[in-house]
Amino acid sequence: MESTHSQFVTNLQRLLLEGDFVGTYKFALLISLARWAVENPNFESDREVDVSELAPHFLDLYWPQAQPFAPASTTREPGATYEDVLHSPMIGVLHQDRGQKEDRQAPRILKDIHQSYHECGGSIRALPESTHARLLQRIRETITVNPLWRLQVVRSSKEPLTTLYRPGRTRFKIRFEPGIARCFSHFAPLVEELARAGWMRHVLRCNPKILGAPSQVESFLFPDSRNALAALRSPLFEVQGDACFYCTEPLGRKVAVDHFLPWSKYRRDLGHNFVLAHPTCNRSKSDLLAGCHHLENWIKRNARHGPFLAEAFEERRIPHDMALSLRVAQSLYALADFEGAELWVGSGVLKPIHSEWKDLLGVA
Numbered sequence: 001m002e003s004t005h006s007q008f009v010t011n012l013q014r015l016l017l018e019g020d021f022v023g024t025y026k027f028a029l030l031i032s033l034a035r036w037a038v039e040n041p042n043f044e045s046d047r048e049v050d051v052s053e054l055a056p057h058f059l060d061l062y063w064p065q066a067q068p069f070a071p072a073s074t075t076r077e078p079g080a081t082y083e084d085v086l087h088s089p090m091i092g093v094l095h096q097d098r099g100q101k102e103d104r105q106a107p108r109i110l111k112d113i114h115q116s117y118h119e120c121g122g123s124i125r126a127l128p129e130s131t132h133a134r135l136l137q138r139i140r141e142t143i144t145v146n147p148l149w150r151l152q153v154v155r156s157s158k159e160p161l162t163t164l165y166r167p168g169r170t171r172f173k174i175r176f177e178p179g180i181a182r183c184f185s186h187f188a189p190l191v192e193e194l195a196r197a198g199w200m201r202h203v204l205r206c207n208p209k210i211l212g213a214p215s216q217v218e219s220f221l222f223p224d225s226r227n228a229l230a231a232l233r234s235p236l237f238e239v240q241g242d243a244c245f246y247c248t249e250p251l252g253r254k255v256a257v258d259h260f261l262p263w264s265k266y267r268r269d270l271g272h273n274f275v276l277a278h279p280t281c282n283r284s285k286s287d288l289l290a291g292c293h294h295l296e297n298w299i300k301r302n303a304r305h306g307p308f309l310a311e312a313f314e315e316r317r318i319p320h321d322m323a324l325s326l327r328v329a330q331s332l333y334a335l336a337d338f339e340g341a342e343l344w345v346g347s348g349v350l351k352p353i354h355s356e357w358k359d360l361l362g363v364a
């Protein structure tokens with residue numbers, strides 16, 4: 001496995017350094033492959049994967065980027081009128097292709113998303129089902145036509161590499177090289193960091209007139225938590241009572257909505273992943289996975305209150321899928337086990353991972 005891992009990182013580095021990045025689709029493809037792999041820990045490598053499985057991740061990534069970018073510094077410009085702001089070159093959909101001069105030349109995926117806005121007021125969860133399905137269908141086509149077979153083209157080789165995957169039996173299918181899906185899952189945070197950094201650098205280059213700090217551009221491109229976490233407090237209070245999920249002490253006035261599976265390791269907001277905690281417990285846990293005692297409580301809470309939580313998530317238009325959340329947990333704990341990582345037990349207390357997580361998550 002070690003050699004597959006080092007080969008994977010070497011190949012990834014080569015694709016990033018030697019690949020031609022005209023637009024941003026390849027970055028989105030890398031992130032989508034990584035997220036898909038984390039969500040599919042039991043993937044059998046002889047199965048072909050349909051590109052439609054990657055399309056929802058593309059949609060998630062590009063959705064916020066189809067909105068106009070309005071840096072705070074422009075709106076705060078002293079003496080600037082509304083008209084100034086409106087006609088400022090900084091307001092508009094950010095360019096993502098080298099050579100793109102106008103918004104109407106925006107990548108097809110951004111145009112497709114933009115066209116759907118009027119049907120849902122800008123909220124992805126309010127999209128009518130038929131529009132959503134049509135959008136995913138178009139994205140599947142876009143991925144197949146554009147980045148899927150260009151990702152593995154590097155300047156120092158005449159032929160595209162097949163270090164990650166090869167064509168499947170139909171044009172929408174791919175077949176991973178042995179061990180590669182597992183590598184994508186193991187290195188998902190690394191792939192995500194590298195691809196996001198490359199994506200951001202690319203957008204900054206394509207939009208040289210943008211005012212505002214790069215951090216502003218980053219939080220626009222990749223908003224941390226798109227859902228109104230505040231909306232989750234009341235249903236979580238109902239199932240948790242006035243007790244911190246981790247230390248069980250009364251919550252008090254300041255309450256944090258915490259990602260049980262750390263956001264840095266899996267960047268999709270799924271409803272069942274949220275718990276209420278003290279800000280201090282939340283900060284102490286930070287990017288660490290919680291210990292098995294907490295994992296057990298999290299699984300039990302979601303099982304016991306499943307229907308109630310599902311209804312609350314639906315009402316608030318928060319994506320949720322308990323089976324998917326459990327699969328993601330399986331991937332992340334398997335990686336921690338592989339790394340021999342320590343789990344967070346309580347403020348300032350870490351313990352080496354123990355195989356108990358396998359029983360809890362039903363891993364043989």
Ligand SMILES: [Zn+2]
Binds near residue numbers: 248249
């Ligand atoms: Zn606490």
